[in-house]
Amino acid sequence: MLRSPRWSASLVIGLVILLAVLLISVLGALVVNRADAVVGAVTPSQRPSVQHLLGTDSQGRDMLTVMVIGTPQTLRIGLIAGLVGISIGLVLGLVSGYFGGVVDTVIRLISDSLMTVPGIAVLLVIAVNVGQMTVELMGLTVAVLSWMYPTRSIRSQVLSIRERPYVAVARANGANELQVVFQEIMPNLLPFIAASFIAAVNAAMLASIGLEALGLGANDVHTLGTTIFWAQKYSAVLRGQWWWFGPPIAMIATIFIGMFFVSVGVDRFANPRLRQQT
């Protein structure tokens, strides 16, 4: 598979960027002292220097440590939500597309109506009502809104695969419905599952960072979004403390740009017809 011509420059660039982000977090965790990310650990409001490579915020936390701790947390939320979203989407999409009928109509109605609700509205209601927000709960909350697109995308793929000749052959050979679904349809869905997964993770990270920046995240845990929340709360922008809000924004931008390249590349991987386009 590694030699497949379906790899494109876009996919490689994207994966390299994301891998670099992961490496920074992993290697960084080895060199920094986690105690520096606690309030009052170091001298506050210091510009970047040799001792504090990314400076310190006005609450006395070392920014480099905060970044190293926060980045994997943000990625984790995205992954949890993406996995939950894609699992729900896969099951619902398969059931809806393959079995059709009333089940299909109901699933489609629910997913279409939820898609018209602005994501932030539902997330707000959930986040505000939960007593103590944790990272895992954040992931689940955000996953609530990320299952709709995978469901629709997988459903339309199943609808088309269902009519292929090899499915009819499998049925003629005596395979029951479950066998057809798992042995014939699902393997052909894998590229689309991958593409939907990337989209779900993207949407999940966007939603979680947005909620955290508003202050509805797990404020006792360091993530990229909560760092921006604290920066906003203590007027870092107005005070010109660019080393506080700059690194999280740069890291978020890098992650999203990497995801963008990966999603373009995976789309080409999934749909070889797109490879002809520049």
Next chain:
Amino acid sequence: MAIGYLLTRSAQLLPIVFIAVTVNFMIPRLIPGDPIEAALQTRIAMTGSIDANVAEIAAVYRAKFGLDKPLWQQYLAYWGDIFRLDLGVSLADFPQPVISKVRSALPWTLGLLGVSTLIAFTLGTLLGALAAWPRAPRFVQALLPPFMLMSAIPFFLLAILLMSVFAVELRVFPPGGGFDPIMMLRFNLASILTILYHAILPSLSLVLGGIGAWALGMRAMMVTTLGEDYITFAEAKGLPARRIFLWYGLRNALLPQVTHLAVALGSILSGAVLVEAMFSYPGLGGLLFGAIAGKDYFVIQGIVLMLIISLAVSLLIVDLIYPLVDPRIRYQK
């Protein structure tokens, strides 16, 4: 025919509103714990009042809001409240009703969002269309990548960057607010100018972040449209290039773009709310930021309802524009 289409599309608004109100009703009641008691506890803790009996006050509230009645009665009462536009009372600015707060914030959000989305859509579509046109000037191709990168970054992060560069470092634009704080807003030129001046940075965040996505989509659509036979025929007939570009290419590629607008409105609205929160713009976003900080439960619920309804109405408007753009719908039976 037009009336029929109008009625059908308006009728589709109802299930959305119904589901939205139901979701807004169910979720607080599904989560364990009593939101009113929690909100009261926080407020009392914030004001430092020691002798307030939280349980008693909470009981009074519960009786008033009917939280001790069976669920279906509460549901009906909730609908009754919605129709009377009674969204509760703000806990932070007691006794100002939530509806008055939301009503004054809504025009700001709609104005900012409407204008910014329109500008982003127009510029992005033009850019994408030009990028697909082989006879367009070279620099158009170079414009695409920076905008695409900018659209990968969430709107509100662009907002922070713009605020930091233009409002704090260069001091050319104000760092927040919707208008000059020492000014009383009247319907005169000075008020309009200050509103525009304060709207530039928030609007710029939404526009810069939005152009990339529209341009990319439009470019793909244009490439497909330009491969059609009628384009070749138009060129063979000798029509001027600009005419073919505008009236044959752009016109037809525009239709799916409008559909994408409908789909993207939800996320644009969410992004706009966050941008407003960052700029303390007096729209729903700024109201929301304050309500979260002050744990103003009913205001948050009211904003959520307003967001859902605004989106539903915006979708309706886009659906109504569609027949204007696509004559095939107009002449359908």
